[in-house]
Amino acid sequence: MFPKSFLSIITAIVLVINFYIIYAYDLEVSRWARLSTTSIFLIILLSRKLYGKRMLIAFLFLLISDVGLFHYEDSLANMGTFLMRIAAYLLLVFVVVPELKKLKTNWFQKILFVVVFILNLGMLYLLVDMVPQQYTYPGLNILFYAYGISMITLVIAAISYSNRYSDKTSFYFTAAALCLVFSDITSFIAYYLEFYEFYFPDRFFYILGIAGLVKFTSLGRSHQAVTELESL
Numbered sequence: 001m002f003p004k005s006f007l008s009i010i011t012a013i014v015l016v017i018n019f020y021i022i023y024a025y026d027l028e029v030s031r032w033a034r035l036s037t038t039s040i041f042l043i044i045l046l047s048r049k050l051y052g053k054r055m056l057i058a059f060l061f062l063l064i065s066d067v068g069l070f071h072y073e074d075s076l077a078n079m080g081t082f083l084m085r086i087a088a089y090l091l092l093v094f095v096v097v098p099e100l101k102k103l104k105t106n107w108f109q110k111i112l113f114v115v116v117f118i119l120n121l122g123m124l125y126l127l128v129d130m131v132p133q134q135y136t137y138p139g140l141n142i143l144f145y146a147y148g149i150s151m152i153t154l155v156i157a158a159i160s161y162s163n164r165y166s167d168k169t170s171f172y173f174t175a176a177a178l179c180l181v182f183s184d185i186t187s188f189i190a191y192y193l194e195f196y197e198f199y200f201p202d203r204f205f206y207i208l209g210i211a212g213l214v215k216f217t218s219l220g221r222s223h224q225a226v227t228e229l230e231s232l
Contacts, residue, residue: 007044007218011211014040018203028070030199034206035066041210051217054091061088062210072191075137082143089150089180092213096161096173117152124148131192151181169219176212179205 014037021033042059045051051059061084068081128144158177162170183205190198 007211007215010040010044011207015204015207018207019200022199022203030203031066031069034069034203035063037203037207038063038066038210041214045214045217048214048218052095054095055213055217058088058091058095059210059213061085061091075140078137079139079143082147085184086143086147086150089154092177093150093154093157096157100157100160100164113156117156120148120152121145124152127188135192147184151184155181169216172212172216172219176209176216179209179212183209 018030018033018037022030038059042063045056045059065081065084065088068077068084071077072081124145127148128141131140131144154177158174162174164170183202186198186202186205189195190202
């Protein structure tokens, strides 16, 4: 049994090591650091034996996507990396979906959801259009849209989960989901737009995201919905 501060200490150490590697070494070494980081948190997850199958498979998909980064410039590996992350995000959605089945929404909230979803798709379209020509290949746009929709879906599920329960468990899941999405956005800016300093926030949010998922699995799931928040 690890002490309470163990996860926080490991997270801080891994952050410092990753920042140093990003600063001092090239992209390939940085990718090794990312893969090692995911492996470390996966080992911690397995050691606690509190995970569900969906969470475990989502972690494995994230690990496989990190392996794909070593050949990210190859179109097939690039495609596989996208598919692994899409699958991971959808699995994370299904981790909390059973606890959202009784969530009530009114017509205004449904319309607001549709409007926000359309606005996010518009932003996604702008991002896809910014991808330099040398990175494109047949099907990339479709993958980008599917990837973006999976991220939007994860954020909506996480925020709905947080609104319904409003406790420590929902906080860590929501924070982890948002961190993973922020990581992907900054990674897009770093890689495709070649603003390499964005690899620092990319790694920062990614590490906090997977650490948050590990913390989420260690907390109880017997929480009760907050009555006044049960309807979004």
